[in-house]
């Protein structure tokens with residue numbers, strides 16, 4: 001008998017399962033549109049030139065060492081990240097109402113937020129509301145931290161656009177003071193974002209119902225190519241006087257995926273409560289990771305603090321988002337040219353790394369089995385995996401299974 005005999009098998013993670021299948025597929029026509037990571041036009045991972053430059057600076061520094069970071073993380077990172085999210089001229093920052101702590105990328109920021117809210121949420125029985133659908137890990141993170149997780153409507157599965165009425169109705173119908181998890185931009189998995197007017201409607205309802213916003217910001221700069229536009233929703237909520245948390249990742253926009261670089265930001269209404277909040281976040285971080293990883297933080301901190309590198313980084317994000325938009329339009333145009341049944345405008349209208357194609361699970365299975373084309377079961381493709389070498393093949397394969 002085993003001490004572990006009562007441990008039930010955990011459900012398989014869809015994305016991880018997909019990458020195992022894809023890795024095992026050696027067919028030369030294989031196209032992997034599963035993983036949410038940027039690829040260049042030859043299908044290769046892309047190290048941003050500013051990241052290379054920052055790495056070279058770090059390597060050349062004779063004072064460099066591998067000491068632990070302080071408990072809040074690297075100030076060059078957390079302070080730069082704070083300005084990136086809230087704006088360099090943010091009133092909330094000036095009024096000392098913002099605390100930022102370094103985390104294990106966006107996932108760790110979500111988890112620190114989840115544990116913090118579990119301990120201190122008001123009311124204590126508030127649930128966490130996630131969009132239907134959302135990033136697969138959200139439910140797991142918030143349930144693991146002990147929250148009840150509920151859903152609000154988000155995607156209109158017929159038009160593949162935003163179900164704004166359903167979303168507002170669900171936020172209105174929820175008991176007062178719930179925790180609402182919002183994607184700041186480039187919604188994963190749908191690529192559907194509210195318009196600026198719709199964000200204002202969402203803020204109105206959340207204010208009416210005294211809900212608490214938790215923003216997940218994993219794609220700033222990736223959605224529109226402009227970090228300010230992509231921070232619109234967060235800055236709107238801050239300007240409306242909300243208290244909130246923001247989980248921020250540098251995985252995609254700086255290409256630091258495996259270096260696990262991110263931050264959690266807390267905005268309070270009063271400067272007086274900030275030390276309470278920061279002391280608890282520091283304590284939770286100390287209990288779980290002790291101190292945050294240094295390497296990615298030093299790279300991102302260097303880029304954020306150096307005016308020249310920062311400008312170059314903005315250009316790289318603009319370039320990545322432009323390539324993705326180009327691939328969206330090309331895929332739509334090719335499907336239209338092939339006369340593929342259905343409307344494909346949603347592919348070019350959606351935003352960010354992903355597109356929710358509307359392909360059924362059965363068609364997704366056929367694409368994988370017959371065409372070596374990999375996407376998640378819900379029909380989500382990572383548009384960054386498309387390039388001039390595979391787009392014709394992908395369009396023809398989709399056309400074949402849709403007919």
Ligand code: PLP
Nearest residue numbers: 105106107135188216218249251
């Ligand atoms: N949040 C969302 C919505 C995401 O899509 C992702 C990554 O796919 C993350 C958070 C976290 O990513 P990471 O932990 O790599 O920063």
